[in-house]
Amino acid sequence: YEHRAGFQVHRVMNSGGKIPLGLKRKGLRIVVTGGAGFVGSHLVDRLIERGDSVIVVDNFFTGRKENVMHHFGNPRFELIRHDVVEPLLLEVDQIYHLACPASPVHYKFNPVKTIISFQFFFFFFFFQFFVTNVVGTLNMLGLAKRVGARFLLTSTSEVYGDPLQHPQVETYWGNVNPIGVRSCYDEGKRTAETLTMDYHRGAGVEVRIARIFNTYGPRMCIDDGRVVSNFVAQALRKEPLTVYGDGKQTRSFQYVSDLVEGLMRLMEGEHIGPFNLGNPGEFTMLELAKVVQETIDPDAKIEYRPNTEDDPHKRKPDITKAKDLLGWEPKVSLRKGLPLMVSDFRQRIFGDHKDNSGGA
Ligand code: NAD
Ligand code: UDP
Ligand code: UDP
Numbered sequence: 001y002e003h004r005a006g007f008q009v010h011r012v013m014n015s016g017g018k019i020p021l022g023l024k025r026k027g028l029r030i031v032v033t034g035g036a037g038f039v040g041s042h043l044v045d046r047l048i049e050r051g052d053s054v055i056v057v058d059n060f061f062t063g064r065k066e067n068v069m070h071h072f073g074n075p076r077f078e079l080i081r082h083d084v085v086e087p088l089l090l091e092v093d094q095i096y097h098l099a100c101p102a103s104p105v106h107y108k109f110n111p112v113k114t115i116i117s118f119q120f121f122f123f124f125f126f127f128q129f130f131v132t133n134v135v136g137t138l139n140m141l142g143l144a145k146r147v148g149a150r151f152l153l154t155s156t157s158e159v160y161g162d163p164l165q166h167p168q169v170e171t172y173w174g175n176v177n178p179i180g181v182r183s184c185y186d187e188g189k190r191t192a193e194t195l196t197m198d199y200h201r202g203a204g205v206e207v208r209i210a211r212i213f214n215t216y217g218p219r220m221c222i223d224d225g226r227v228v229s230n231f232v233a234q235a236l237r238k239e240p241l242t243v244y245g246d247g248k249q250t251r252s253f254q255y256v257s258d259l260v261e262g263l264m265r266l267m268e269g270e271h272i273g274p275f276n277l278g279n280p281g282e283f284t285m286l287e288l289a290k291v292v293q294e295t296i297d298p299d300a301k302i303e304y305r306p307n308t309e310d311d312p313h314k315r316k317p318d319i320t321k322a323k324d325l326l327g328w329e330p331k332v333s334l335r336k337g338l339p340l341m342v343s344d345f346r347q348r349i350f351g352d353h354k355d356n357s358g359g360a
Contacts, residue, residue, distance in 0.1 A: 025051065027051045027052045027053055027076070028052045028053070028093040028094055029052070029053045029055070029091065029092045029093050029094075030047055030052050030053065030054050030055070030092060030093065030094045030095075030096065031054075031055045031056075031057055031090060031092045031094070031095045031096070031140075031143075031149075032044055032047070032054060032055070032056050032057070032096045032098060033057045033058070033084050033095070033096070033097050033098055033099035033136070033140060034057075034058055034063065034097075034098030034099035034100060034154075035054070035056030035057065035058055035063075035068065035079075035096075035098065036056055036058035036060060036063030036064060036065060036067050036068050036079070037058065037062060037063040037067070037098060037099075038063075038067070038215075038217070038219050038220045038221065038256070039098060039154070039212075039215060039256060039259060039260070039263075040056070040058070040063065040067075040096070040098045041063075041067035041068050041219055042217070042219070042256050042257065042259075042260050043096060043098070043260050043263060043264070044056060044068055044071065044077075045071075046260050046261075046264060047264075048071060048074065048076060048077060051076075052076070053076040053077075053078075054071075054076065054077055054078070055078045055079075055080060055090060055092065056068055056077075056078070056079045056080065057080050057082045057084060057088065057099070058079070058080075058081065058082070058099065059081065059082060059083040059084075059099075060081065061101050061128065062101055062102055062221060062224070064219075065079075067219050083136075084097075084099045084132060084135075084136035084137075084139055084140060085131050085132060085135045085136050085139070086139070087139050087142070088139060088140075088143055089143075090143065090147070091147055092143075092147060092149050093149055093150070094149055094150045094151075094152070094267060095140055095143065095144050095149050095150070095151045095152065096152050096154070096263065096267065097136075097137060097140045097151060097152060097153050097154065098154045099132060099136055100129070100132055100133060100136075100154070100188075100189075101125065101128045101129060101132060102221065102224050102226075125184070126184040129184045129185055129188040130184060130188050132188075133188030133189060133191060133192045134188065134191050134192065134195070137153065137191075137192040137195050137196065138195055141195060141196065141199040141203075141205060141207075144199070144205045144206075144207075145199060145203045145205050149206075150206040150207070150208065150267065151196065151199075151205055151206065151207050151208070152207070152208040152209075152210065152263065152266060152267045153192055153193065153196045153207065153208070153209050153210070154210050154212055154263070155189045155192060155193050155209055155210060155211045155212070155274065156185070156186075156189050156211060156212055157211055157212065157213040157214070157276070157278060157315055157317065158182070158185055158186045158189060158312075159174050159176070159186060159189055159190050159193065159211060160172060160174040160175070160176075160211075160312075160315075161174045161175040161176030161177065161186055161312065162175050162176075162177075162310065162311075162312040162313060163175055163312065163314065163315065166314050166316060167280065167316040167317060167318040168276065168315070168316070168317060168318060169276075169318045169320075169321075170211070170273070170274050170275065170276055170318075170321055174186075174190075176190070177310055180309060180310040181308065181309050181310060182308075182309075182310055193209055193274065196209055197209075200272065207272055208266045208267055208269075208271075208272060208273055209272065209273040209274040209275070210262065210263055210266055210273060210274070210275055210277050211273075211274050211275065211276050211277065211317075212254075212259060212277050212278065213251075213252050213254055213276065213277065213278025213279070213315065213316075213317045214226075214227075214228070214251045214252060214253050214254065214278070214315070215253070215254045215255070215256055215259050215278075216228040216229070216253055216254070216255065216256065216337065216338075216341055217255055217256030217257070217337065217340065217341050217344075218256070218340060218341055218343075218344030218345075219256075219344065220256075220341065220345075222345065222348060222349065227251070227285060227288065228253060228288070228338075228341070229345075230242060231288065231289060231292040232292060232296065232338070232341060232342055232345050233345060233349060234300070235292050235293070235295075235296035235297045235300045236296060236297075236342070236345060236346055236349055236350075237349065238297070238300075240300070240301040240302060240303035241289045241292060241293075241300055241301070241302050241303065242303050242304075242305050243285050243286060243289060243302055243303070243304050243305070244285070244304075244305050244306065244307040244308065244311070245285075245304075245306070245307030245311065246304075247284060247285040247286035247289070247302075247304070248284050248285075248286065249284065249285060249307075249311060249312070249313050249314065250282045250283060250284050250285075250313075250314045250315060250316065251282070251283065251285070251288075251315050252278050252279050252280055252281055252282050252283070252315060252316045252317060253279060253281070253283065253288070253334050253337075254277070254278045254279035254330055255279070255330065255332035255334075255336075255337030255340070257332060258277075258279065258330035258331055258332055259277055261328065262275070262277040262322060262326065262328045262330075263277065265326040265327070265328050266322075266326055266328075269325070269326055271325045271326070275321055275322045275325075275326065276317035276318060276319050276321065276322060277317070277319075277322060277328075278316075278317035278319065278330075279317075279330040279332075279333075279334075280316055280317055280318070280319055280330075281333060281334060282314075282316040283334065286302075288334075289302055291334055291335060291338060292338070294335075295335075295338050295339055295342060296342055
Protein backbone atom coordinates (compact mmCIF):
# COMPACT_ATOMS: atom_id res chain seq x y z
CA TYR A 1 0.00 0.00 0.00
CA GLU A 2 3.05 2.26 -0.07
CA HIS A 3 1.78 3.99 -3.22
CA ARG A 4 -1.46 5.08 -1.59
CA ALA A 5 -1.76 8.76 -0.93
CA GLY A 6 -1.95 9.35 2.77
CA PHE A 7 -0.17 6.17 3.85
CA GLN A 8 2.31 8.24 5.75
CA VAL A 9 -0.53 10.16 7.34
CA HIS A 10 -2.07 6.98 8.74
CA ARG A 11 1.22 6.20 10.44
CA VAL A 12 1.57 9.73 11.74
CA MET A 13 -1.98 9.67 13.09
CA ASN A 14 -1.42 6.30 14.68
CA SER A 15 1.46 7.75 16.60
CA GLY A 16 -0.66 10.08 18.65
CA GLY A 17 -2.42 12.28 16.10
CA LYS A 18 0.34 14.91 16.03
CA ILE A 19 2.07 15.69 12.77
CA PRO A 20 5.79 16.20 13.44
CA LEU A 21 7.23 19.60 12.57
CA GLY A 22 8.39 19.84 8.99
CA LEU A 23 6.13 17.02 7.75
CA LYS A 24 3.23 18.44 5.80
CA ARG A 25 0.00 16.52 6.05
CA LYS A 26 -0.62 14.63 2.84
CA GLY A 27 -4.16 14.78 1.48
CA LEU A 28 -6.17 11.60 1.71
CA ARG A 29 -8.44 10.17 -0.96
CA ILE A 30 -11.84 9.80 0.60
CA VAL A 31 -15.14 8.42 -0.67
CA VAL A 32 -18.32 9.77 0.85
CA THR A 33 -21.32 7.65 -0.18
CA GLY A 34 -24.50 9.67 0.16
CA GLY A 35 -22.31 12.79 -0.02
CA ALA A 36 -24.96 14.81 -1.86
CA GLY A 37 -27.32 14.42 1.09
CA PHE A 38 -27.83 16.54 4.17
CA VAL A 39 -25.10 15.22 6.50
CA GLY A 40 -22.82 14.02 3.69
CA SER A 41 -22.56 17.42 2.02
CA HIS A 42 -21.51 19.11 5.27
CA LEU A 43 -18.90 16.39 5.80
CA VAL A 44 -17.61 16.93 2.25
CA ASP A 45 -17.21 20.66 2.96
CA ARG A 46 -15.01 19.91 5.97
CA LEU A 47 -12.89 17.30 4.18
CA ILE A 48 -12.26 19.58 1.20
CA GLU A 49 -11.43 22.44 3.58
CA ARG A 50 -8.91 20.14 5.32
CA GLY A 51 -7.13 19.53 2.01
CA ASP A 52 -8.34 16.03 1.14
CA SER A 53 -9.56 14.73 -2.21
CA VAL A 54 -13.18 13.73 -2.05
CA ILE A 55 -15.24 11.48 -4.29
CA VAL A 56 -18.97 11.71 -3.68
CA VAL A 57 -20.95 8.64 -4.68
CA ASP A 58 -24.68 9.29 -4.72
CA ASN A 59 -27.72 8.11 -6.69
CA PHE A 60 -29.67 11.30 -5.82
CA PHE A 61 -32.49 9.31 -4.27
CA THR A 62 -32.88 11.92 -1.53
CA GLY A 63 -29.71 13.96 -2.12
CA ARG A 64 -29.39 17.05 -4.31
CA LYS A 65 -26.68 18.29 -6.63
CA GLU A 66 -27.19 21.80 -5.17
CA ASN A 67 -25.72 20.56 -1.87
CA VAL A 68 -22.29 20.02 -3.42
CA MET A 69 -22.42 22.29 -6.47
CA HIS A 70 -20.11 24.84 -4.87
CA HIS A 71 -17.24 22.30 -5.23
CA PHE A 72 -17.71 21.80 -8.99
CA GLY A 73 -14.49 22.79 -10.73
CA ASN A 74 -12.33 21.99 -7.70
CA PRO A 75 -9.77 19.39 -8.88
CA ARG A 76 -9.93 17.71 -5.46
CA PHE A 77 -13.68 17.09 -5.83
CA GLU A 78 -15.45 14.47 -7.90
CA LEU A 79 -19.12 13.53 -8.08
CA ILE A 80 -20.18 10.11 -9.32
CA ARG A 81 -23.82 9.26 -9.90
CA HIS A 82 -23.88 5.67 -8.75
CA ASP A 83 -26.10 3.34 -6.75
CA VAL A 84 -24.03 1.61 -4.04
CA VAL A 85 -26.11 -1.50 -4.64
CA GLU A 86 -23.89 -1.95 -7.72
CA PRO A 87 -20.21 -2.84 -7.24
CA LEU A 88 -17.79 0.07 -7.31
CA LEU A 89 -14.08 0.07 -8.13
CA LEU A 90 -12.03 2.93 -6.70
CA GLU A 91 -8.64 3.41 -5.04
CA VAL A 92 -9.14 5.26 -1.78
CA ASP A 93 -7.84 5.61 1.79
CA GLN A 94 -11.11 6.11 3.66
CA ILE A 95 -14.79 5.39 3.06
CA TYR A 96 -17.51 7.32 4.86
CA HIS A 97 -20.59 5.22 4.13
CA LEU A 98 -23.68 7.42 4.52
CA ALA A 99 -25.77 6.30 1.55
CA CYS A 100 -29.23 5.37 2.81
CA PRO A 101 -32.72 6.55 2.01
CA ALA A 102 -34.47 8.38 4.86
CA SER A 103 -37.01 6.38 6.81
CA PRO A 104 -40.34 5.81 4.98
CA VAL A 105 -42.41 6.65 8.04
CA HIS A 106 -41.17 10.21 7.69
CA TYR A 107 -42.75 10.75 4.29
CA LYS A 108 -46.21 12.13 4.08
CA PHE A 109 -48.12 9.91 1.68
CA ASN A 110 -50.57 11.84 -0.42
CA PRO A 111 -52.76 9.41 -2.40
CA VAL A 112 -54.39 12.25 -4.32
CA LYS A 113 -51.14 13.54 -5.69
CA THR A 114 -49.68 10.21 -6.68
CA ILE A 115 -50.86 7.28 -8.71
CA ILE A 116 -48.95 4.63 -6.77
CA SER A 117 -50.79 2.78 -4.02
CA PHE A 118 -50.03 3.12 -0.32
CA GLN A 119 -48.79 -0.49 -0.17
CA PHE A 120 -46.56 -0.03 -3.15
CA PHE A 121 -45.13 3.17 -1.68
CA PHE A 122 -44.07 1.40 1.50
CA PHE A 123 -42.88 -1.67 -0.33
CA PHE A 124 -40.73 0.51 -2.57
CA PHE A 125 -39.09 2.18 0.43
CA PHE A 126 -38.73 -1.09 2.26
CA PHE A 127 -36.93 -2.50 -0.74
CA GLN A 128 -34.68 0.58 -1.08
CA PHE A 129 -33.67 0.33 2.56
CA PHE A 130 -32.88 -3.25 2.71
CA VAL A 131 -31.03 -3.34 -0.55
CA THR A 132 -29.08 -0.15 0.18
CA ASN A 133 -28.25 -1.06 3.77
CA VAL A 134 -27.42 -4.69 3.13
CA VAL A 135 -26.09 -4.95 -0.45
CA GLY A 136 -24.75 -1.37 -0.50
CA THR A 137 -22.90 -1.81 2.79
CA LEU A 138 -21.56 -5.18 1.64
CA ASN A 139 -20.19 -3.62 -1.55
CA MET A 140 -18.51 -0.76 0.31
CA LEU A 141 -16.99 -3.25 2.78
CA GLY A 142 -15.78 -5.33 -0.18
CA LEU A 143 -14.19 -2.18 -1.60
CA ALA A 144 -12.58 -1.35 1.78
CA LYS A 145 -11.21 -4.90 1.98
CA ARG A 146 -9.76 -4.84 -1.53
CA VAL A 147 -7.93 -1.51 -1.21
CA GLY A 148 -7.19 -1.62 2.54
CA ALA A 149 -9.28 1.50 3.24
CA ARG A 150 -10.74 2.45 6.59
CA PHE A 151 -14.55 2.18 6.58
CA LEU A 152 -16.98 4.23 8.66
CA LEU A 153 -20.65 3.23 8.91
CA THR A 154 -23.26 5.82 9.82
CA SER A 155 -25.70 3.75 11.82
CA THR A 156 -28.57 5.20 13.80
CA SER A 157 -30.10 5.52 17.25
CA GLU A 158 -33.03 3.59 15.76
CA VAL A 159 -31.03 0.39 16.36
CA TYR A 160 -32.20 0.86 19.99
CA GLY A 161 -35.84 0.68 18.81
CA ASP A 162 -38.32 1.85 21.47
CA PRO A 163 -35.67 1.70 24.19
CA LEU A 164 -36.30 0.25 27.63
CA GLN A 165 -33.09 1.84 28.91
CA HIS A 166 -32.78 5.62 29.23
CA PRO A 167 -30.52 7.29 28.23
CA GLN A 168 -29.20 4.78 25.73
CA VAL A 169 -25.68 3.44 26.21
CA GLU A 170 -23.81 1.69 23.39
CA THR A 171 -23.88 -1.61 25.30
CA TYR A 172 -27.71 -1.66 25.21
CA TRP A 173 -28.96 -4.16 22.57
CA GLY A 174 -32.23 -2.39 21.90
CA ASN A 175 -35.94 -3.10 21.82
CA VAL A 176 -36.83 -3.48 18.17
CA ASN A 177 -40.05 -4.85 16.69
CA PRO A 178 -38.89 -6.96 13.74
CA ILE A 179 -42.29 -6.85 12.00
CA GLY A 180 -43.35 -3.23 12.59
CA VAL A 181 -43.81 -0.40 10.09
CA ARG A 182 -40.40 1.11 10.78
CA SER A 183 -38.55 -2.19 11.11
CA CYS A 184 -37.03 -2.06 7.65
CA TYR A 185 -34.95 0.93 8.73
CA ASP A 186 -34.00 -0.35 12.20
CA GLU A 187 -33.22 -3.86 11.03
CA GLY A 188 -31.48 -2.66 7.85
CA LYS A 189 -29.06 -0.61 9.94
CA ARG A 190 -28.65 -3.40 12.48
CA THR A 191 -27.68 -5.73 9.62
CA ALA A 192 -25.26 -3.10 8.29
CA GLU A 193 -23.61 -2.99 11.74
CA THR A 194 -23.39 -6.79 11.75
CA LEU A 195 -21.77 -6.87 8.30
CA THR A 196 -19.32 -4.17 9.36
CA MET A 197 -18.19 -6.15 12.41
CA ASP A 198 -18.03 -9.37 10.37
CA TYR A 199 -15.70 -7.76 7.82
CA HIS A 200 -13.60 -6.43 10.66
CA ARG A 201 -13.29 -9.79 12.42
CA GLY A 202 -13.23 -11.97 9.32
CA ALA A 203 -11.27 -9.90 6.82
CA GLY A 204 -9.34 -7.49 9.05
CA VAL A 205 -11.02 -4.38 7.59
CA GLU A 206 -10.45 -1.28 9.76
CA VAL A 207 -13.95 -0.17 10.68
CA ARG A 208 -15.73 2.54 12.65
CA ILE A 209 -19.41 2.65 13.65
CA ALA A 210 -21.34 5.80 14.57
CA ARG A 211 -24.88 5.64 15.94
CA ILE A 212 -26.36 8.98 14.97
CA PHE A 213 -29.21 10.58 16.92
CA ASN A 214 -31.70 13.05 15.39
CA THR A 215 -29.72 15.70 13.53
CA TYR A 216 -30.91 18.96 11.98
CA GLY A 217 -29.43 21.88 10.10
CA PRO A 218 -29.20 23.65 6.75
CA ARG A 219 -29.76 21.49 3.64
CA MET A 220 -32.08 19.13 5.48
CA CYS A 221 -34.80 17.79 3.19
CA ILE A 222 -37.73 20.19 3.47
CA ASP A 223 -40.47 17.65 2.85
CA ASP A 224 -39.16 14.46 4.40
CA GLY A 225 -41.66 14.78 7.23
CA ARG A 226 -39.15 14.83 10.10
CA VAL A 227 -40.22 16.88 13.05
CA VAL A 228 -37.66 19.71 12.91
CA SER A 229 -38.00 20.23 9.15
CA ASN A 230 -41.81 20.01 9.42
CA PHE A 231 -42.10 22.55 12.26
CA VAL A 232 -39.66 25.02 10.68
CA ALA A 233 -41.30 24.81 7.23
CA GLN A 234 -44.78 25.05 8.76
CA ALA A 235 -43.91 28.09 10.87
CA LEU A 236 -42.35 29.84 7.87
CA ARG A 237 -45.37 29.05 5.68
CA LYS A 238 -47.75 30.27 8.42
CA GLU A 239 -49.24 26.80 8.77
CA PRO A 240 -50.00 25.14 12.13
CA LEU A 241 -47.25 23.01 13.68
CA THR A 242 -48.37 19.37 13.53
CA VAL A 243 -47.72 17.63 16.84
CA TYR A 244 -48.20 13.84 16.64
CA GLY A 245 -49.82 12.12 19.62
CA ASP A 246 -49.78 14.06 22.89
CA GLY A 247 -46.44 15.69 22.05
CA LYS A 248 -44.85 14.36 25.24
CA GLN A 249 -42.50 11.96 23.47
CA THR A 250 -38.87 13.13 23.60
CA ARG A 251 -35.97 13.41 21.20
CA SER A 252 -32.49 14.92 21.41
CA PHE A 253 -31.59 17.22 18.54
CA GLN A 254 -28.03 17.60 17.33
CA TYR A 255 -26.78 20.37 15.06
CA VAL A 256 -25.11 19.02 11.91
CA SER A 257 -21.67 20.62 12.46
CA ASP A 258 -21.35 18.80 15.80
CA LEU A 259 -22.14 15.50 14.10
CA VAL A 260 -19.59 16.09 11.32
CA GLU A 261 -16.90 16.85 13.91
CA GLY A 262 -17.78 13.60 15.70
CA LEU A 263 -17.68 11.54 12.51
CA MET A 264 -14.24 12.91 11.59
CA ARG A 265 -12.83 12.30 15.07
CA LEU A 266 -14.19 8.76 14.98
CA MET A 267 -12.65 8.07 11.56
CA GLU A 268 -9.24 9.45 12.58
CA GLY A 269 -9.22 7.89 16.04
CA GLU A 270 -8.24 4.43 17.17
CA HIS A 271 -11.59 3.13 18.39
CA ILE A 272 -14.05 1.04 16.43
CA GLY A 273 -17.16 1.92 18.37
CA PRO A 274 -20.08 1.84 18.15
CA PHE A 275 -20.26 5.43 19.39
CA ASN A 276 -23.43 7.38 20.09
CA LEU A 277 -23.18 10.76 18.35
CA GLY A 278 -25.98 13.01 19.50
CA ASN A 279 -26.85 15.97 21.67
CA PRO A 280 -28.01 14.87 25.13
CA GLY A 281 -30.32 17.90 25.48
CA GLU A 282 -33.76 16.23 25.60
CA PHE A 283 -36.97 17.95 24.41
CA THR A 284 -40.59 16.90 24.20
CA MET A 285 -42.21 17.68 20.83
CA LEU A 286 -44.27 20.38 22.56
CA GLU A 287 -41.07 21.96 23.91
CA LEU A 288 -39.56 21.82 20.43
CA ALA A 289 -42.69 23.50 19.04
CA LYS A 290 -42.20 26.26 21.63
CA VAL A 291 -38.58 26.84 20.56
CA VAL A 292 -39.72 27.01 16.93
CA GLN A 293 -42.44 29.50 17.88
CA GLU A 294 -39.92 31.66 19.76
CA THR A 295 -37.46 31.51 16.83
CA ILE A 296 -39.83 32.05 13.91
CA ASP A 297 -43.37 33.02 14.81
CA PRO A 298 -44.77 33.36 18.35
CA ASP A 299 -48.30 33.21 16.86
CA ALA A 300 -47.80 29.83 15.17
CA LYS A 301 -50.65 27.48 16.11
CA ILE A 302 -50.34 23.87 17.19
CA GLU A 303 -52.45 21.13 15.63
CA TYR A 304 -52.59 17.63 17.11
CA ARG A 305 -52.46 14.61 14.80
CA PRO A 306 -52.52 10.85 15.50
CA ASN A 307 -49.06 9.40 16.02
CA THR A 308 -47.45 6.69 13.89
CA GLU A 309 -47.27 3.10 15.09
CA ASP A 310 -44.20 2.05 17.10
CA ASP A 311 -43.08 5.64 17.67
CA PRO A 312 -40.30 5.55 20.30
CA HIS A 313 -41.45 7.32 23.49
CA LYS A 314 -38.06 8.64 24.53
CA ARG A 315 -34.65 9.00 23.00
CA LYS A 316 -31.52 10.52 24.48
CA PRO A 317 -27.92 9.50 23.94
CA ASP A 318 -25.46 8.68 26.67
CA ILE A 319 -22.31 10.15 25.13
CA THR A 320 -19.84 9.27 27.90
CA LYS A 321 -17.97 6.91 25.57
CA ALA A 322 -17.51 9.52 22.82
CA LYS A 323 -16.46 12.11 25.42
CA ASP A 324 -13.87 9.79 26.98
CA LEU A 325 -12.44 8.13 23.87
CA LEU A 326 -12.92 10.71 21.12
CA GLY A 327 -12.76 13.88 23.23
CA TRP A 328 -16.00 14.90 21.52
CA GLU A 329 -19.17 16.56 22.69
CA PRO A 330 -21.75 18.75 20.96
CA LYS A 331 -21.26 22.51 21.18
CA VAL A 332 -24.37 23.93 19.47
CA SER A 333 -27.58 24.08 21.50
CA LEU A 334 -31.02 23.86 19.87
CA ARG A 335 -31.64 27.57 20.46
CA LYS A 336 -28.35 28.45 18.72
CA GLY A 337 -28.63 25.93 15.89
CA LEU A 338 -32.25 26.41 14.91
CA PRO A 339 -31.85 29.99 13.56
CA LEU A 340 -29.00 28.79 11.29
CA MET A 341 -31.36 26.26 9.76
CA VAL A 342 -34.22 28.73 9.53
CA SER A 343 -32.30 31.11 7.26
CA ASP A 344 -31.49 28.23 4.87
CA PHE A 345 -35.12 27.04 4.85
CA ARG A 346 -36.38 30.58 4.29
CA GLN A 347 -34.17 30.91 1.22
CA ARG A 348 -35.19 27.53 -0.18
CA ILE A 349 -38.91 27.94 0.49
CA PHE A 350 -39.26 31.53 -0.65
CA GLY A 351 -36.32 31.50 -3.10
CA ASP A 352 -34.83 34.78 -1.81
CA HIS A 353 -31.48 34.11 -3.41
CA LYS A 354 -29.31 31.12 -4.12
CA ASP A 355 -26.72 30.31 -1.50
CA ASN A 356 -25.36 26.78 -1.19
CA SER A 357 -22.92 27.47 1.57
CA GLY A 358 -25.30 25.90 4.08
CA GLY A 359 -25.50 29.03 6.15
CA ALA A 360 -23.22 27.83 8.94
P1 NAD B 1 -29.99 12.13 3.32
O1 NAD B 1 -31.17 11.42 2.76
O2 NAD B 1 -29.93 13.60 3.20
O3 NAD B 1 -28.65 11.53 2.70
C1 NAD B 1 -28.51 10.22 2.25
C2 NAD B 1 -27.88 10.25 0.87
O4 NAD B 1 -27.73 8.90 0.39
C3 NAD B 1 -28.74 10.97 -0.16
O5 NAD B 1 -27.94 11.91 -0.84
C4 NAD B 1 -29.22 9.86 -1.09
O6 NAD B 1 -29.43 10.30 -2.42
C5 NAD B 1 -28.08 8.86 -0.97
N1 NAD B 1 -28.47 7.49 -1.30
C6 NAD B 1 -29.55 6.80 -0.88
N2 NAD B 1 -29.54 5.56 -1.38
C7 NAD B 1 -28.42 5.46 -2.14
C8 NAD B 1 -27.86 4.43 -2.92
N3 NAD B 1 -28.45 3.22 -3.02
N4 NAD B 1 -26.70 4.66 -3.59
C9 NAD B 1 -26.09 5.87 -3.49
N5 NAD B 1 -26.56 6.89 -2.76
C10 NAD B 1 -27.72 6.68 -2.10
O7 NAD B 1 -29.87 11.68 4.85
P2 NAD B 1 -28.90 12.20 6.00
O8 NAD B 1 -29.76 12.72 7.07
O9 NAD B 1 -27.82 13.04 5.44
O10 NAD B 1 -28.30 10.83 6.52
C11 NAD B 1 -26.97 10.41 6.26
C12 NAD B 1 -26.72 9.12 7.02
O11 NAD B 1 -26.86 9.34 8.41
C13 NAD B 1 -27.70 8.01 6.66
O12 NAD B 1 -27.01 6.78 6.61
C14 NAD B 1 -28.68 8.03 7.79
O13 NAD B 1 -29.28 6.77 8.00
C15 NAD B 1 -27.78 8.43 8.95
N6 NAD B 1 -28.57 9.04 10.04
C16 NAD B 1 -29.07 10.31 9.91
C17 NAD B 1 -29.82 10.86 10.95
C18 NAD B 1 -30.37 12.26 10.86
O14 NAD B 1 -31.04 12.68 11.82
N7 NAD B 1 -30.14 13.00 9.81
C19 NAD B 1 -30.06 10.11 12.10
C20 NAD B 1 -29.56 8.82 12.18
C21 NAD B 1 -28.80 8.30 11.14
N1 UDP C 1 -16.89 -5.02 -4.22
C1 UDP C 1 -16.96 -3.74 -4.75
N2 UDP C 1 -15.79 -3.08 -4.99
C2 UDP C 1 -14.57 -3.64 -4.75
C3 UDP C 1 -14.52 -4.92 -4.18
C4 UDP C 1 -15.73 -5.59 -3.94
O1 UDP C 1 -18.03 -3.19 -5.00
O2 UDP C 1 -13.58 -2.97 -4.98
C5 UDP C 1 -18.16 -5.72 -3.95
C6 UDP C 1 -18.20 -7.07 -4.65
O3 UDP C 1 -18.88 -6.91 -5.89
C7 UDP C 1 -18.99 -7.94 -3.71
C8 UDP C 1 -18.91 -7.24 -2.36
O4 UDP C 1 -18.20 -6.03 -2.57
O5 UDP C 1 -20.34 -8.00 -4.10
C9 UDP C 1 -18.20 -8.05 -1.31
O6 UDP C 1 -16.89 -8.28 -1.77
P1 UDP C 1 -15.99 -9.42 -1.16
O7 UDP C 1 -14.68 -9.40 -1.89
O8 UDP C 1 -15.93 -9.29 0.30
O9 UDP C 1 -16.81 -10.73 -1.41
P2 UDP C 1 -16.85 -11.67 -2.70
O10 UDP C 1 -16.74 -10.82 -3.92
O11 UDP C 1 -15.69 -12.57 -2.52
O12 UDP C 1 -18.17 -12.35 -2.55
N1 UDP D 1 -43.43 14.38 14.94
C1 UDP D 1 -44.37 15.35 15.22
N2 UDP D 1 -44.79 16.17 14.21
C2 UDP D 1 -44.31 16.08 12.95
C3 UDP D 1 -43.34 15.09 12.66
C4 UDP D 1 -42.94 14.26 13.69
O1 UDP D 1 -44.83 15.49 16.37
O2 UDP D 1 -44.73 16.87 12.10
C5 UDP D 1 -42.94 13.52 16.05
C6 UDP D 1 -42.87 12.04 15.74
O3 UDP D 1 -44.10 11.42 16.05
C7 UDP D 1 -41.76 11.59 16.66
C8 UDP D 1 -40.85 12.81 16.78
O4 UDP D 1 -41.60 13.91 16.30
O5 UDP D 1 -42.26 11.29 17.93
C9 UDP D 1 -39.57 12.70 15.97
O6 UDP D 1 -39.91 12.33 14.65
P1 UDP D 1 -38.87 12.31 13.46
O7 UDP D 1 -39.59 11.66 12.32
O8 UDP D 1 -38.31 13.64 13.25
O9 UDP D 1 -37.66 11.40 13.98
P2 UDP D 1 -37.59 9.93 14.60
O10 UDP D 1 -38.96 9.43 14.89
O11 UDP D 1 -36.90 9.13 13.56
O12 UDP D 1 -36.80 10.11 15.82
